[in-house]
Every structure is written in C-alpha cells, then in structure tokens.
Amino acid sequence: MRAPRLPAWTATLTWKAAVFIAVMCCALAALLGVLVHVSVTGQTVNDSREKALARLTDVTRLYEAGEPLPRFAGVDPAGLPSSLRALAVRGERGTMVTDDQGRPTMWAAGPADGRALAVRVDYTQSAETIEALDRSILGSSVLAIGATLLVGAFAVTRVTRRLHLTAQVARRISAGDLDARVADPRTKDPSRPQDEVATVSGALDTMASSLQSKLQSEQRFTADVAHELRTPLTGLSAAAELLPEGRPSELVRDRVRAMRGLTEDLLEISRLDARTETVDLAVHELGPLVERVVRAMRASGTETGVRIVRDATVETDRRRLERVLGNLIANAHKHGAPPVVVTVDGPVVSVRDHGPGYPAYLLESGPQRFRTESGGKGHGLGLTIAVGQAAVIGAELVFAEAEGGGAEALLRLPEYVALMDPGAED
Structure with a gap:
C-alpha cells in the first residue's frame, strides 16, 4: 500500500x-x-x-x-x-x-x-x-x-525570505532578465560580516553580472558582423545581376540571397536580444490579416490552406505579426509535409503541417539557434525570431504535437475588447 x-x-x-x-x-x-x-x-x-x-x-x-x-x-x-x-x-x-x-x-x-x-x-x-x-x-x-517558537519562526522566516528572494532572482535570470539582482545589503560592505545566505546572494549577483557582460559582448559582436556583411553583400548582389544568364549565375544569385537573408536574420535577433524593439500597436481583424499573409506565401510557390472558425479583433503590431506567421508557415513547408493549414479560432492562430513533428529538444526547451534536425536545411533562426517577435507583441507562442501526427504551432494573441458607449443597451 x-x-x-x-x-x-x-x-x-x-x-x-x-x-x-x-x-x-x-x-x-x-x-x-x-x-x-x-x-x-x-x-x-x-x-x-x-x-x-x-x-x-x-x-x-x-x-x-x-x-x-x-x-x-x-x-x-x-x-x-x-x-x-x-x-x-x-x-x-x-x-x-x-x-x-x-x-x-x-x-x-x-x-x-x-x-x-x-x-x-x-x-x-x-x-x-x-x-x-x-x-x-x-x-x-x-x-x-510558545515564546521560543515565535522567536525561532521570526528568525527562520527572515532567512527563508532572503532565500526565496534569491531563488526568485535566479528564476528571473533564467527567464532572460539579466538585469535582475538580489542586491543584499550585507554584500555591499566588504567589512561587514556575511552569513551563508549573503554569500550565495553575492555569488548569484556576480554570476549574473558576468553572464550579462558576456552575452552583451556576443550580441555586439553578432550585430557588428551582420552590419559589416551588409555592405559587401550588397555589392556582391549587384555584381551577380551583371553576370550572363546561366546556371552558374543562378547559383551565385541564390547563395547571395541566402547570405543576405541570414544577415538580416542575425540583425533582427541582435535587436531582439538587446530588447530595443518598439511596437506599433493598432486594432486589426485577425482573419483578413492571416489571409493576406497566406496569399503572400502562395505567391512564393507554397500552397497553404486557411480556416476561419471564429474571427476576432486583436490589438497588435501588424508587421511583426506577419513576420511571426510567415516564419511559422515557412518552417512548416520547409521541415514538415503538406497539407499546411492555418486556422483562426478567436484570438488563437494555429499553423499545422502533417510531417514528422517537432524534434524533442524543441518541444522541451524551445527553438535553438543554428540547430536543426531536418537534413541540414535552414539555420534554426526562423522559429527563434518568431518566438522573439511574439514576445514583443505580447503574444504566447506554443509548439506542440498535433493530434493525428504532425507539428502544430499555437499563437495566442491579446484580444481587443471595445468599451461600450454609456448609452448603449446590453
């Protein structure tokens, strides 16, 4: 038992x-x-x-x-x-x-x-x-x-409160908030005796500062490299257009386009990491916006179905939302299998394919840059950018296995609710 x-x-x-x-x-x-x-x-x-x-x-x-x-x-x-x-x-x-x-x-x-x-x-x-x-x-x-319990509980609670604060800051750092610090006053004065909790808090703050410095250095390096590559790639693209028509020139133009796309993706990721993006919020009907994105994807030769179960009005940044949906649809066509269907059900948009589904690491910890398990196609940046842009517009992006097989990405947007006029009837 x-x-x-x-x-x-x-x-x-x-x-x-x-x-x-x-x-x-x-x-x-x-x-x-x-x-x-x-x-x-x-x-x-x-x-x-x-x-x-x-x-x-x-x-x-x-x-x-x-x-x-x-x-x-x-x-x-x-x-x-x-x-x-x-x-x-x-x-x-x-x-x-x-x-x-x-x-x-x-x-x-x-x-x-x-x-x-x-x-x-x-x-x-x-x-x-x-x-x-x-x-x-x-x-x-x-x-x-009774008196000893009260005094002991008060003393222990003070210690556990500091431990909870340290754990909370550690969770914030793991979630990406590198500015979070415990800032225990006992660690500010080196001459002041420190207990074990203060030592742990100081070590966590030092680790966070070191990690933040290294990540900022990597972000600056990525942004600088991407900026430096834009100029020669622009010249290379112009030179490729002057080449005579033929298979070699097509290969050069294709590689130049891929390099330019990768450079733009790196620049976008560096801006998302730096959290310097600003949103341009407006009220949009979600159904027509999704249909417009799908039509644009069809123009590039990818056939995608659309289902509007229930339309909704959302307050979002249209350009960023189109970027998220475009990356999800492109990923479904590149790594999944047809048919690819985009469904609008209220403020929730789902993008589903009928391929082998998302890899286990992605379902467990989210997309990772420059990691892909689909025969080496892509750089793993499309879903990373989708997650970052979704966070900027306040949407929730979840990756899951679809019922009956395949991969499904669920994008839940903040729904817009209009306030009624004072004289309007219920």
Whole structure:
C-alpha cells in the first residue's frame, strides 16, 4: 500500500525548523521539569519525614513513661500500612505516605513491646505544594515553548525570505532578465560580516553580472558582423545581376540571397536580444490579416490552406505579426509535409503541417539557434525570431504535437475588447 503523500508545505525550511525547535523545547522542558519535580518532591518528603520521625521520638518517650499518647499517635492504629507495621514489629523505624480517609498522610512507625507505635502527620499541604509546582512547571514550559517558537519562526522566516528572494532572482535570470539582482545589503560592505545566505546572494549577483557582460559582448559582436556583411553583400548582389544568364549565375544569385537573408536574420535577433524593439500597436481583424499573409506565401510557390472558425479583433503590431506567421508557415513547408493549414479560432492562430513533428529538444526547451534536425536545411533562426517577435507583441507562442501526427504551432494573441458607449443597451 502506497504511503500518503505529505503536503508540500511540510518540506519547507520554516516548517522543519519549527518542528525541530518545538521538539527540542519540549525535550528540554520535560527534562528540566522532571529534575525540578524530583528535587522539590524529595526535599518536601524529607522535611515531612524528619517531622514525622521527630514526633515519633517524642511519642516513644511518652509511651515509655506510661503517659497518655496524643491524638495523632497510637499503638497499632487503624489505617497504618501493613508493610510499615511489619517493619516496626521487626524492631525498625520507617515512614510512608498513604491516603488516609481521603487525605494524604505521612506515617512514622517504630517498635513498642512487639507491636507498632505510629504517628501520623498531615501531608495535604506538602502534596498541594508539589501539585502547584507541577502546574507551574507545565504552564511555564508551555509559555517558554510558545515564546521560543515565535522567536525561532521570526528568525527562520527572515532567512527563508532572503532565500526565496534569491531563488526568485535566479528564476528571473533564467527567464532572460539579466538585469535582475538580489542586491543584499550585507554584500555591499566588504567589512561587514556575511552569513551563508549573503554569500550565495553575492555569488548569484556576480554570476549574473558576468553572464550579462558576456552575452552583451556576443550580441555586439553578432550585430557588428551582420552590419559589416551588409555592405559587401550588397555589392556582391549587384555584381551577380551583371553576370550572363546561366546556371552558374543562378547559383551565385541564390547563395547571395541566402547570405543576405541570414544577415538580416542575425540583425533582427541582435535587436531582439538587446530588447530595443518598439511596437506599433493598432486594432486589426485577425482573419483578413492571416489571409493576406497566406496569399503572400502562395505567391512564393507554397500552397497553404486557411480556416476561419471564429474571427476576432486583436490589438497588435501588424508587421511583426506577419513576420511571426510567415516564419511559422515557412518552417512548416520547409521541415514538415503538406497539407499546411492555418486556422483562426478567436484570438488563437494555429499553423499545422502533417510531417514528422517537432524534434524533442524543441518541444522541451524551445527553438535553438543554428540547430536543426531536418537534413541540414535552414539555420534554426526562423522559429527563434518568431518566438522573439511574439514576445514583443505580447503574444504566447506554443509548439506542440498535433493530434493525428504532425507539428502544430499555437499563437495566442491579446484580444481587443471595445468599451461600450454609456448609452448603449446590453
């Protein structure tokens, strides 16, 4: 039988620290309580025993002198414990605490002519003192445990809050926000002592700064290379147009076009990485916009079907949306198999082909630059640009396996909702 799964909050450091503090406080309180109880009880019993034995000595003197005995003494009195009576008959003296008619009583007995001479001392006050002490120990232990838990929880919460902040910043960095920093004040002053959390926070900030610097250097290098390539490629393109018609000139023009496309893609990716893009938002009908993109793709020789299940009005950047849809459709034709169908269902646009589907790495972690698993065609930049432009216009792009086989890209756009005029009816 499978053991029940504990709630997630039981795995938190705060919960574990609280349980540890509570267990240790209870153990310490129990140990101290037992020690105090044993010590005070022993002292109280000793005092009562000495008092009872002193009375027994006085009563023994009266018995030997033949004088009458006081009310609290007697020979073989009723209520005397049998074990204490047997001890006195054997010629020894002893004491014992029992319950005599509902009242705690300290008995002291000694030998008297083969019988037991005994005295009794009221033990009620001593018993009440011990009970009051036990209640005080229990109450003070509860208060001490509660106070310790509050102080411990406050101290642990401060640490866990800093750890949560560090984890949150790490997640922001992994999501692409390289400007995120923990900025723990303990790391700003080198002369200030640092705890382990501050050390981890400082290491994370240092790593983020180093990573940001390296990525910015790579982005600048990519942008500079792309800019430097544009000029010679423009000249090469013009020179290729002057070549005489024939197979060699067609190959040169084709390679020049591919190089120019790759250069433009690199420039676009560098702008997306630098997050310097600005959007030109406007309200558009999604269906006609998608049909216009498909018509443009058909002009280039790719046959694509369109289905309008439900049209919607969206607020987006038309140029960037057309770029995203164009890249998705081109990728479906290049790496998938026909038929390629674009479906509009409200603010969601899907691009589906009937090929082998997206590779596993793409479904798991998204498109990667210069990586493709379709026979070496392409550079893996088209989907990367689509993801970047979708993020710029505030859309969500998801890659999935289509039902029945094939690849499907789902683009979810922010739908535009017009506000009603104050006098309009529902």
